[in-house]
Amino acid sequence: MGMAAPSQAGLMDAAELAGLVERIGADRDREAFRRLFDHFAPRVRGFLVRRGLPSAQADDLAQDTMLAIWRRAESYDVAKSAVSTWVYTIARNLHIDQYRKLARADRVDLTDPSLRPGEIPAADELYARGQDASAVSEALQTLPEDQRRVLELAFMEGLSHSDIAVRLVLPLGTVKSRIRLAMDKLKLSLGDLQ
Amino acid sequence: MSRRGYFLEQGWYLDHAAGASMSPGQDMLLRSHLEVSVPARAHAVSMARIGGAMLESVEDKGELAFDADDIFALDEAFDAARTPPEPAAAIPAAAVDRPECLPAVLCDFIDREGIKLRWEFLGPGLRKAMLWHGESDERLWLLRARPGVAIPRHGHRGTELTLVLQGSFLDGDQRYVRGDVEEADPGVEHDIQIGEGEECICLALTQGKLRFDDPLLRALQVFTGL
Known part of the structure; x- marks a missing residue:
């Protein structure tokens, strides 16, 4: 490992x-x-x-x-x-x-x-997937704070993206673009994330 | 998720992955989409992995009220209480006019809610079956359209989501096929051309009534209920 x-x-x-x-x-x-x-x-x-x-x-x-x-x-x-x-x-x-x-x-x-x-993932992808949670955690740590915050509010507090906009007093469009940016960045760092 | 404009906005997938509450209509449209679109499903899996990583990072300081032995005991109690499964029932009569392209999650919903699919006239070559009607005039319904039919220019008071289950349609020069979702925001006006060759079946989620430009169609709406 x-x-x-x-x-x-x-x-x-x-x-x-x-x-x-x-x-x-x-x-x-x-x-x-x-x-x-x-x-x-x-x-x-x-x-x-x-x-x-x-x-x-x-x-x-x-x-x-x-x-x-x-x-x-x-x-x-x-x-x-x-x-x-x-x-x-x-x-x-x-x-x-x-x-x-x-x-x-x-x-x-x-x-x-x-x-x-x-x-069905290719064989060399199995290793990447086996590493899953730790690799994803590390990638999450590399996100800018404002993007990570949106994901945390969603998963940890169960807020919908419109609730998140209300909570952070942000326009809905800003929340949507933070989600998009965060997902794009995670896909880049993790490779096998589609 | 490479074809822009054929998927929902990211917020939808995040709400699903994070288990945020949504209306039954929204939940059904989203889960049907995930069932029939491979790229959307892969995206949902990516998002679930974030949930998995977040779960791993949780530290709980509270005392657990149960242990592994309780689980084994529950498991045995569960088996003991279980009645043998009933023999598979014959296909209910309601399923006869159910198109084969319907996703399994949607069929489950239709069965669970006891919905009878009633195909009603919507316009020339167009039929609709209402599935669910929620608050703020949100409606989930199925559309069947004859190949080549045109749906006249219309606008929306709320968002309109259309998931293709069979066949195809064109909106301008964009072609939508099985698995694709078109998301039309309030105010957007469009006309739709159903693809040739095959009947087109879509699952639609609309908010508020459709607004047709044509006064005759507006009059017709009194009867069609959309």
Whole structure:
């Protein structure tokens, strides 16, 4: 691994996380799940709290997310996404489902397009995707503060781009152009980002 | 996302990726678009990766109210409570007049909401089926247009989004095919020419009534409801 793991990613790198999910999918490996749980359960809960959920609800949803991971691990495909992207998408869909009053662990939308990108990545891309979260985090750090702020408000606080314009007291067009600039820059730094 | 003008603005993909709340009509149009457009889907995946990276960066200082053993217990309870799946039901009668090009997410929505597709006259060679009507006069509907038909010049009081599901149409010299979305802002006036060869089917999300220049068409709107 040529790339240093970012400090906040902590104990495990992307390949290790992917290995754990694959072991759960193939063998219902409880030990692998415990390790994955230790990594993700606090993060998912913390993420939901940051999104404004009351503590008890964040616990419930984090629990549903972990249950979905345990039950659906065999549908995870390392070639298609990093584990962090997969877990994020499950948590997001459960969160959305909840405010649509449909929440149930067996109803996670596995047809979500984010879970099945269109192209099969080339072999040398697998390495890049395996590095996913850390590479993306590093690229995010290189963004100008005003662009990164827009992405943080969207993902961390769940604000729509028009809410972000209101929050930052900016014209909607300015927010749109910051999103566009940020995505263009991320694609340049990450190469395989389409 | 190389063909400019065939995709939605970035804010849409970000709102979807970040799970911001949107109306059922907006959500359906966006998810249908993602299902049928490979480049748009790749873009959505890029955005989800940002979410994954942000999730990794979260530090939680709170105490978890459950542990891994609770998950195993829930899992067993879940299996125990589960009733065997019902045998696949026959295709409901409502599905008969459902075009094959409809994305799966849209079919699910139609089934879940119990919507019956009623194809109504919209104009010569044009039929519409209303799917959803929300606040601030937002409407999600399907359009079927005979090959070669022209949709007369019209404007909009709000945004109009049109996703091509089958066939094609021309707006000026831009040609839209399956997966493409045309985003027309309020005030934009355009006329549309349906492509030759194949019936064109689109999913449209409009806000407010369409404004036709032709007084006869305006009179006709009383009957067509758009």
